[in-house]
Structure formats: structure tokens, C-alpha cells
Amino acid sequence: MDARRREVLKTGGGVSLLALVAAAGWLKPGDALAQGAAWNKAAFETHSLDETMKAFGGSAPAQSKDIAFVSTPDIAENGAVVPVGVSSSIPKTESIAILVEKNPNMLAAVFDIPAGTDPAVSTRIKMGQSSNVYALVKADGKYYVASKEIKVTLGGCGG
Amino acid sequence: MADPMKIRANVVGDSTEVKVLMNHEMETGQRKDAQGKTVPAWFIQNVTATWNGKTVLNAQWGPAVSKNPFLAFKFKGGAKGEKVQITWTDSKGDKRTDEATIA
Numbered sequence: 001m002d003a004r005r006r007e008v009l010k011t012g013g014g015v016s017l018l019a020l021v022a023a024a025g026w027l028k029p030g031d032a033l034a035q036g037a038a039w040n041k042a043a044f045e046t047h048s049l050d051e052t053m054k055a056f057g058g059s060a061p062a063q064s065k066d067i068a069f070v071s072t073p074d075i076a077e078n079g080a081v082v083p084v085g086v087s088s089s090i091p092k093t094e095s096i097a098i099l100v101e102k103n104p105n106m107l108a109a110v111f112d113i114p115a116g117t118d119p120a121v122s123t124r125i126k127m128g129q130s131s132n133v134y135a136l137v138k139a140d141g142k143y144y145v146a147s148k149e150i151k152v153t154l155g156g157c158g159g
Numbered sequence: 160m161a162d163p164m165k166i167r168a169n170v171v172g173d174s175t176e177v178k179v180l181m182n183h184e185m186e187t188g189q190r191k192d193a194q195g196k197t198v199p200a201w202f203i204q205n206v207t208a209t210w211n212g213k214t215v216l217n218a219q220w221g222p223a224v225s226k227n228p229f230l231a232f233k234f235k236g237g238a239k240g241e242k243v244q245i246t247w248t249d250s251k252g253d254k255r256t257d258e259a260t261i262a
Binding site: 038039040044080081082083085100103104105107108109110111112113114116117118120121122123124125126127 | 185189204214215217218221229235236
């Protein structure tokens with residue numbers, strides 16, 4: 001038992017050292033670069049679900065009933081602030097994306113869900129007009145999608 | 160430097176629920192000012208949340224996220240007194256990190 005404890009400490013130490021090296025040597029000077037790589041510009045410039053899927057490098061998503069919209073209204077009074085919550089009960093959910101069909105650029109947000117984090121996020125988005133909102137979930141390398149129509153009384157883009 | 164975020168982290172069962180309210184214009188790049196000139200886009204692109212040095216959430220945002228963005232999520236673990244850190248980076252390269260103690 002004691003030997004195992006040592007081992008855990010050792011590997012643990014190794015990981016944090018690696019993280020330190022990464023933080024000190026890599027991320028600091030190359031910050032701008034790292035950022036550019038982290039933000040998927042191509043995906044954020046897409047106008048349809050198919051294009052977005054291409055930018056993500058995935059195939060057409062399967063409709064899923066395991067994705068739920070949480071505390072999301074059917075009618076939003078103010079398109080500038082539409083609360084959207086997405087939760088997925090698909091095992092091994094890796095990421096959740098929120099897409100608005102009729103916005104100038106479809107993709108609104110992508111959340112990467114590391115192991116240990118609940119596959120449920122909520123945020124607030126802007127909607128230009130009444131539209132379908134898609135929740136795109138990547139789980140175990142596959143894509144799933146669910147949609148919900150949200151009616152907007154007052155647009156949030158332009159104006 | 161932008162205004163501080165409001166972060167609230169609470170233990171709920173065996174998880175920690177984190178709610179963040181950021182202060183940011185989130186300009187879409189679609190809007191025009193009084194002179195008819197397009198207001199350039201300026202929005203938060205990356206958000207990272209860490210707890211005990213471990214990333215618990217990583218987000219990429221487009222300009223369609225609302226002004227003064229709100230974000231809520233939950234992760235397993237976390238105890239009272241531990242820290243949760245949130246960092247965002249916007250499209251101008253501006254950065255802000257704030258920390259909250261789990262309650």
C-alpha cells in the first residue's frame with residue numbers, strides 16, 4: 001500500500017512538473033498563437049449546420065432525444081439576451097455547441113466538457129430573429145443534435 | 160483592463176456549481192454607429208475555468224453571446240474554501256482572470 005502511495009505521488013509530481021514547463025516555456029510567449037489555434041475561426045464563420053460540421057471535421061449529426069434545453073424560453077422578449085441552457089445525457093459527452101440558425105454566423109458558443117464536469121451549461125445568447133436553435137453535442141467522437149424554436153419579439157443583432 | 164467578473168461557486172451535493180457574470184461589451188461587428196460606420200467586432204473568444212489547477216471547462220465563444228455574458232456549469236468535486244479561477248481572452252487579446260472561493 002505504501003509503495004502504491006509513492007507511485008501516485010511520483011506520477012502526480014511528474015504531471016504537475018509537465019504542466020509547469022508547459023506554462024512557463026510554452027504558453028506565455030506564444031499566447032497569441034495559442035489563442036489563434038484555440039479559437040476555431042472557420043467554425044464561427046459558418047452559415048449552416050452542414051458548414052459548421054465541416055469546420056468541426058465531423059459528419060452529419062444524428063438527432064438525439066438525450067439532449068435537453070434547460071431553462072430556455074419558447075418566446076424571448078429581448079433577442080439581445082436569450083437564456084439558453086443545454087444538458088446532455090449522452091455518455092462521454094466531450095463538447096456542447098449552441099447554434100442559432102438565422103443569426104449572421106450560426107455558431108454562438110462551444111463548450112469543451114472535460115471528464116468530471118457535468119455535460120450541462122447555460123449562458124445567454126443574442127438572436128437576430130425568431131429561429132431554430134441547435135444544441136450540438138459531441139460524444140465519443142460522434143455528433144448529436146437537438147433543436148428548439150425560439151421566438152423573438154425584439155431582435156438582438158444590428159439595430 | 161476590463162471590469163472584474165462576478166463569480167459564485169457553491170457546493171451542491173458532490174458537485175460544485177459555478178456561475179459567472181462577466182463584464183464585456185461583446186460587440187458583434189454587425190452594428191453601425193451614428194455615422195453609419197460599422198462598429199468593429201470585440202468579443203470574448205476563450206473562457207477557461209480551472210479548479211485546483213485542473214481545467215473544468217473550456218469555452219469558445221462567438222459574437223452571438225450576449226453582452227455581459229453569463230455562464231453556469233457544474234463539476235464533480237470541490238470543497239468549501241477551494242478556489243475556482245476563470246480566465247477570458249477577447250478578440251483584442253485582452254485578458255482577465257478572476258478567482259472565487261467555493262462556498
